[in-house]
Amino acid sequence: MAREIPTEAQVLSWYTALSNWGRWGPDDELGTLNLITPGKRRQAAGLVREGVVVSCARTIAYDPTPDGPVAPQHFMLRSGEGEATETLGRTNARDAFLIAPHGQTITHLDAPSHTFVRADASAPWTMYNGRPRDLVRTMDGATAGSIELVGEGIVSRGVLLDVARLRGVSWLETGDPVFPEDLDAAEAAQGVRVEPGDILFVRTGFPKHRAEQGPRPPAEGVASLQAACLPWLRERDVALLGSDTSNDVSPTEYPSLGINGAIHGVGMGAIGLWLLDNPTFESLAAACAERGRWEFLATIAPLKLEHGTGSPVNPLAML
């Protein structure tokens, strides 16, 4: 399915052409989340018909994988083995977790401080809306653009565009990513339209691939949203994008534009778009298909991790 792949120059031009810098004032850090109004949330709550809740998070497991260097760790601080210190009433167990949210196995929300961009090699690296990169420091963490920005939670109308279903496959193969034509076609096929302030979920089916065939080496890559989707996302004023991969195509077609340079770069850096990485939509897709309804109340509740560049999350869809 060969669609038109934008050139590197085109992608670079979008840093300016699609920019939302200044749109919500010079000090804004919320970017596209400004599009979620109380009215939008009321509308979203009105989408709940059956009272069914579906999680879009993957399980956080502890096996070392080729997915990334800091695998999650689980430490029991007290277990249920052996004699309890107490004799009657209650005793307990407890644990600790080491989690690097941006790991490729973890469903997480990126904070603005996760992404720095520049379209000109002589310009400084900055976050969305021009905040300097060096506000994110080793000692202090993200002193700007922290995940705390969304500590009050993100709630809006959610829409699932199921591209794997559209194409009649279990999952998109590497090298065969999502183009804006797919988004349009999925809208048409599903009878739904993405509107300003929506939380957009795009299903490639990758988690199913991973579950059936094991984690694949990073070099093998994943299909995801091709950079060509960027103008579409900007035009539709999507508030938050979550694809069931890391959102960007891998390996990238734009190696000189840095790590995940297209969707993460132009999306987070220029558009101020919030990204949900590594969710899973296998259950949600089934729930939606069963009802022939692809819109729902979506809630994402990041942890208030002080000075954090992201948070593991469990996004919920309520139908």
Added chain:
Amino acid sequence: MAREIPTEAQVLSWYTALSNWGRWGPDDELGTLNLITPGKRRQAAGLVREGVVVSCARTIAYDPTPDGPVAPQHFMLRSGEGEATETLGRTNARDAFLIAPHGQTITHLDAPSHTFVRADASAPWTMYNGRPRDLVRTMDGATAGSIELVGEGIVSRGVLLDVARLRGVSWLETGDPVFPEDLDAAEAAQGVRVEPGDILFVRTGFPKHRAEQGPRPPAEGVASLQAACLPWLRERDVALLGSDTSNDVSPTEYPSLGINGAIHGVGMGAIGLWLLDNPTFESLAAACAERGRWEFLATIAPLKLEHGTGSPVNPLAML
């Protein structure tokens, strides 16, 4: 305000008298969450009027405190300082967190595997509904009663009973805890009634005390729900209880009943009641008081931490 404090024998008797063991079958692990039906969730979604969202989570900060031995840690894996490896497009920052969810500064949900009970020193320690304590193992974690049980999220009608407001104080002092009479009086004063399947939030104002006067040494204790509230919670069929402390009075009036032996012991172990520890209701209380309305759509989305005994959460209330 001296109310009647139950004797230790009374509290012990409640392990049987208030038990929900078997109520939802011999294999049930969900306990009081069985009371949240799709209809209940539909009703909850209908409570959203203004589309306002309020978080009930505290910030996860990294200062060592007297609150507990494993303080949260924040490690930057890559920061925004120094030269970026990339030259154009995008570069990034990322981090890792060490979190012990049951720490006394962290808003978290307890899994059934966190609590083992027995009312008879010759009986085995078990979780709610009789699962053996030794299913929670140092090597494997919680092989039963894991927080994964609620991986699909918890959504229901939420009710805030603001006891600090009822008493006209900023916070309840240690030694002056919440009694069932307070719950009744708060209902009457607020014009609201706690119903089966509700998520009940009880405000003592402790986070305000902590913010203004700093963390107090554990020995100083906190006011919270006195054990006398247990029959009330069982009778009302509350699905989930969250008080803005660790739910149990500290120091305990029942030292021989183990750690947090009353609300945690009888509540989690016998009633199968889910507990949210260490939330904050300062913002929510203001939002409710302003509207004269103390019911809302409540969502709690625990991380799917494999074999975990709990999860940090960011509970959201939607009004």
Added chain:
Amino acid sequence: MAREIPTEAQVLSWYTALSNWGRWGPDDELGTLNLITPGKRRQAAGLVREGVVVSCARTIAYDPTPDGPVAPQHFMLRSGEGEATETLGRTNARDAFLIAPHGQTITHLDAPSHTFVRADASAPWTMYNGRPRDLVRTMDGATAGSIELVGEGIVSRGVLLDVARLRGVSWLETGDPVFPEDLDAAEAAQGVRVEPGDILFVRTGFPKHRAEQGPRPPAEGVASLQAACLPWLRERDVALLGSDTSNDVSPTEYPSLGINGAIHGVGMGAIGLWLLDNPTFESLAAACAERGRWEFLATIAPLKLEHGTGSPVNPLAML
């Protein structure tokens, strides 16, 4: 090189036949380290001729490997990038490490609390000299048999028996382990004799294999000391054994005797022998061969890790 492989029954019988329980009193925890006397240490210091020091530790690196589930982690708490807070004089960088000493890439010393044994399925599991297994607790760590036992350091005469050199190979292949005949032959070839209280290093060359061919999956195994060496080790009254693998043959010939059931089980549990796992002798072997001298002053300085079951170490040989 087919040597006689002891039967499982023979290995089991050695739990009694080779036992040192009680030899240094009923409360002894030091086991074979009792054989290192001040006179022995004086003798060892006398072996220093050139004043050359050689390390026998491997580098602790942070790449995830198939060697084990908890890979070491390195976190920079403050780096040298970006602007320093200070303007003149001095600024600094600092870091933190997560280390699981018993990982298969880490040169470490096992504490008695690392190994529990029983030769009879009806007997309790105990450490060397009968200390109960449940003294090593999840909450408290090793309340007996801790690595703190050797907090004062281990210094003695060291002897290297270079079995790879003896056989004229770069490394021993899996399935071709070290037998007591090899130890005798190496002594004869090298003109050295292992004496009571010695620190014995046995070279298989495995680190060279690992360096050249990458970490091999655990299933592929390593050659090491076959169980048949146990009577030899006991007879010679070796104080501490370090082979440049995990000391035990993998995969084990005695699957029903537990993890590393032979050298670790009979050695640590019955003999009270201290084991150094995963050192490297590539440099030391070259230094010894060059001089035609295989004895030296050996020092091992475990960290005083409170209640620890082992410690990463950097063993030094001084020639």
Added chain:
Amino acid sequence: MAREIPTEAQVLSWYTALSNWGRWGPDDELGTLNLITPGKRRQAAGLVREGVVVSCARTIAYDPTPDGPVAPQHFMLRSGEGEATETLGRTNARDAFLIAPHGQTITHLDAPSHTFVRADASAPWTMYNGRPRDLVRTMDGATAGSIELVGEGIVSRGVLLDVARLRGVSWLETGDPVFPEDLDAAEAAQGVRVEPGDILFVRTGFPKHRAEQGPRPPAEGVASLQAACLPWLRERDVALLGSDTSNDVSPTEYPSLGINGAIHGVGMGAIGLWLLDNPTFESLAAACAERGRWEFLATIAPLKLEHGTGSPVNPLAML
């Protein structure tokens, strides 16, 4: 005991006047460790008379203290509680540790990458001998000046100067630090002389204070080596300095010279002097006093922590 406290300008001038930059070539990273020759090590081995070994490390415990933000953590990965998976032979326990070596409770060796200096606000910050500060990066750690430099271990003649004994006190009080006159007087009283290439231990008795009176808040400070000792250390060509504090006086007399700006700054940065922080000499002082002999074989064996800025160590003295 008011001695002459150097002015800030004097301390700054020592960055040049006492510098060893270039002394061992433009690429040297070993600094004063170049002074330890094989002959020096042979001499050191000759100091062993009784074959007695004394550790100079403090215990690494896990209590949160006011000493620093990252307290050591101990996680049991498998304990000795509950049923063993194995039935016969051997089972085991194991653990993991989180350690920030530069913590004020941990006996550790500083690597050159721990310290960056400049005596002129327009100059770049560099390590000893001019290596740029930005070689120590958040992602990669210390790509120069790593603790791996001393992976082969440090062995030399050790000398203890017991200033607390000299003054007849259990410990030096804050505000009453060590001056070069004390070092001279201790030499005279003890009948020993510090020579080039020596490992110099200076006892203030602080660990005794800490053991008896608990950890003191950082603001209370510690006595240690006053900056005035710097010319003495340079003149004597000390190879490694360890005082039983963090080596620098706290609170500093030179607040504008950065963290630990005198001994750490001029010492590590200009002289290339290696520093051992937070050892304890309580046992060693007793052993030396008993024998009337204050020289010994000293060994320090840092872990080969890849790209590390320091390592916890257990320094051993052999008499």
